[in-house]
Each structure stands twice: as structure tokens, then as C-alpha cells.
Amino acid sequence: MDSTNQVIYDFSNLTANEVEIETTDDTDKSTENKVKPKVETPFFELSDYLNGALHEESHYSWSQTFTEIEIHIRLSKNVTSKNLKVNITYTSIDIHAIVDGERTKVLGGQLYDKCKAPDAMWTITGGNKLNISVDKTKEIWWKKLFQHESEIDTKKIDCSRQMNELSDETQAQINQIQFDEQQKLKGQPTSDQIKQQELLRKAWDAEGSPFKGQPFDPNIVQFQN
The missing domain is CATH 2.60.40.790 (Immunoglobulin-like)
Incomplete structure (x- = not known):
């Protein structure tokens, strides 16, 4: 072969940063158009x-x-x-x-x-x-x-x-326990103590009571066990 007709390409001076790969729009679209596998939702939960x-x-x-x-x-x-x-x-x-x-x-x-x-x-x-x-x-x-x-x-x-599965009596007992616990944390009277005060208030002004007519003060009454 005649050496004068040879074309010699010299890539020795190229660096890695000078090598570019062209991405066409068709390539991007083909990736986007890929169908993702459909995950079927179970019928029964x-x-x-x-x-x-x-x-x-x-x-x-x-x-x-x-x-x-x-x-x-x-x-x-x-x-x-x-x-x-x-x-x-x-x-x-x-x-x-x-x-x-x-x-x-x-x-x-x-x-x-x-x-x-x-x-x-x-x-x-x-x-x-x-x-x-x-x-x-x-x-x-x-x-x-x-x-x-x-x-x-x-x-x-x-x-x-569940709470609604319990009997009305059991639900009432649970509610009372929860109420009493909250009252104790607040330093307030429990449900039993509130009932005692209500009974005492009624007896305070009853006929024959030594406290009748006086301001209600449950602290001056002593209960005997």
C-alpha cells in the first residue's frame, strides 16, 4: 500500500474529560416508557x-x-x-x-x-x-x-x-378506676370520696343536725370506722 495515502489519527493528546457520549432523546424516552410491573393488591386484608x-x-x-x-x-x-x-x-x-x-x-x-x-x-x-x-x-x-x-x-x-365488647357494668368499673387514678394525680377527691361528701352535705343541713345553718366544712367531721 502507498504510504502517502494513509491517514493516521493521533489520540495520544486526548484526556478522559474530552471523551463525550452523546445521549439522544430517543434513548431517554425508551427508558421512561418502560412498563413497571403491576403489584396486585390482595383481595383479603x-x-x-x-x-x-x-x-x-x-x-x-x-x-x-x-x-x-x-x-x-x-x-x-x-x-x-x-x-x-x-x-x-x-x-x-x-x-x-x-x-x-x-x-x-x-x-x-x-x-x-x-x-x-x-x-x-x-x-x-x-x-x-x-x-x-x-x-x-x-x-x-x-x-x-x-x-x-x-x-x-x-x-x-x-x-x-375492645372496650365496647365488655358488659356495661365492667365498662363502668373500668371508667371509675381510670377516673380515680386521674383524680389522685391531680390531688382531687376520688369517686368514693365525692359520694361521701355528697351524703355529708345532705346530712349537714338535715333536721336535728348540730351543723344546720353553718357553712359546709367536711374537714370538721370525723368518721368512725
């Missing part, structure tokens, strides 16, 4: 099977408190409140859907224990989620919802109870 069980293959779950059972069922898109038949007795639940004249079983079976059927309530939320709420006849922890299910480990359930 943790609260839907708290202290109960999740039967995802059968499209339902149940949860419980000490006094109540909640059942959550995933319905087919073609099932609405108009074609849904919910039959709840003291010992069983039977749910069917009638679509295009055909009767299809949604869920059902004999309950683990008795429920207060007349007070049962059900509603459909989110378009296809059937929620059923029933009260227990006895304050016990259910080991399963239906007799045909496997039992849950009741040792692992949260045994704490």
Missing part, C-alpha cells in the same frame, strides 16, 4: 381473618372477637345483591346465587357454634365482596367457622378485648 382463618382457594375468610364473627366472601362479577340468597340460622349459613336461572352455591355449612341469627347483617362492598356479621350466643373463641373446616390454634389468637 389481614383484618379479614384476624383470630380466624383465610380460605383463599374457597374465596372466603373469617375473623372473630370474643363476641362476634365476621365473614368475608369474594363474589363472582355477575353476582349482585338482587340475585344473592343469604340464609342464616342459629346453627348454619347457606348462601346461593341465582344467575340466568341457575342456582349456584357460594358458601355454606354447619357453624362451629350457635349464633344470634335474627341480629345477623350482611352487605356487599367494593362491588364483589360480601361481608356478614353475626353475634355469638356464647362468649367463647371459635376454633373454626364451619364444622367441616380444620381447627385453628386458639393459643395464637389475640385475646385482648
Whole structure:
């Protein structure tokens, strides 16, 4: 080859800072347009099977408190409140859907224990989620919802109870204890001490009282144990 026709490029004088990579708009757009994988939200929430069980293959779950059972069922898109038949007795639940004249079983079976059927309530939320709420006849922890299910480990359930689940008498006692504790911190009389003062005030001006007509001063009265 004739040496006079050779073109020689000399890169010896270039530094690293002089080497630039050009980014085109097409490159940026291709990165932006990448489809991010969609994360599907679970149909049943943790609260839907708290202290109960999740039967995802059968499209339902149940949860419980000490006094109540909640059942959550995933319905087919073609099932609405108009074609849904919910039959709840003291010992069983039977749910069917009638679509295009055909009767299809949604869920059902004999309950683990008795429920207060007349007070049962059900509603459909989110378009296809059937929620059923029933009260227990006895304050016990259910080991399963239906007799045909496997039992849950009741040792692992949260045994704490909400305030509104307690009897009126128990709630009143708890409120009194909390009030007395607050009064002690403030240096104020407790509920029992307030009751004593009210009784003393009534007796102070009663007929035959040696204090009748005098300004009320509970500190001058001594109680005998």
C-alpha cells in the first residue's frame, strides 16, 4: 500500500474529560416508557381473618372477637345483591346465587357454634365482596367457622378485648378506676370520696343536725370506722 495515502489519527493528546457520549432523546424516552410491573393488591386484608382463618382457594375468610364473627366472601362479577340468597340460622349459613336461572352455591355449612341469627347483617362492598356479621350466643373463641373446616390454634389468637365488647357494668368499673387514678394525680377527691361528701352535705343541713345553718366544712367531721 502507498504510504502517502494513509491517514493516521493521533489520540495520544486526548484526556478522559474530552471523551463525550452523546445521549439522544430517543434513548431517554425508551427508558421512561418502560412498563413497571403491576403489584396486585390482595383481595383479603389481614383484618379479614384476624383470630380466624383465610380460605383463599374457597374465596372466603373469617375473623372473630370474643363476641362476634365476621365473614368475608369474594363474589363472582355477575353476582349482585338482587340475585344473592343469604340464609342464616342459629346453627348454619347457606348462601346461593341465582344467575340466568341457575342456582349456584357460594358458601355454606354447619357453624362451629350457635349464633344470634335474627341480629345477623350482611352487605356487599367494593362491588364483589360480601361481608356478614353475626353475634355469638356464647362468649367463647371459635376454633373454626364451619364444622367441616380444620381447627385453628386458639393459643395464637389475640385475646385482648375492645372496650365496647365488655358488659356495661365492667365498662363502668373500668371508667371509675381510670377516673380515680386521674383524680389522685391531680390531688382531687376520688369517686368514693365525692359520694361521701355528697351524703355529708345532705346530712349537714338535715333536721336535728348540730351543723344546720353553718357553712359546709367536711374537714370538721370525723368518721368512725
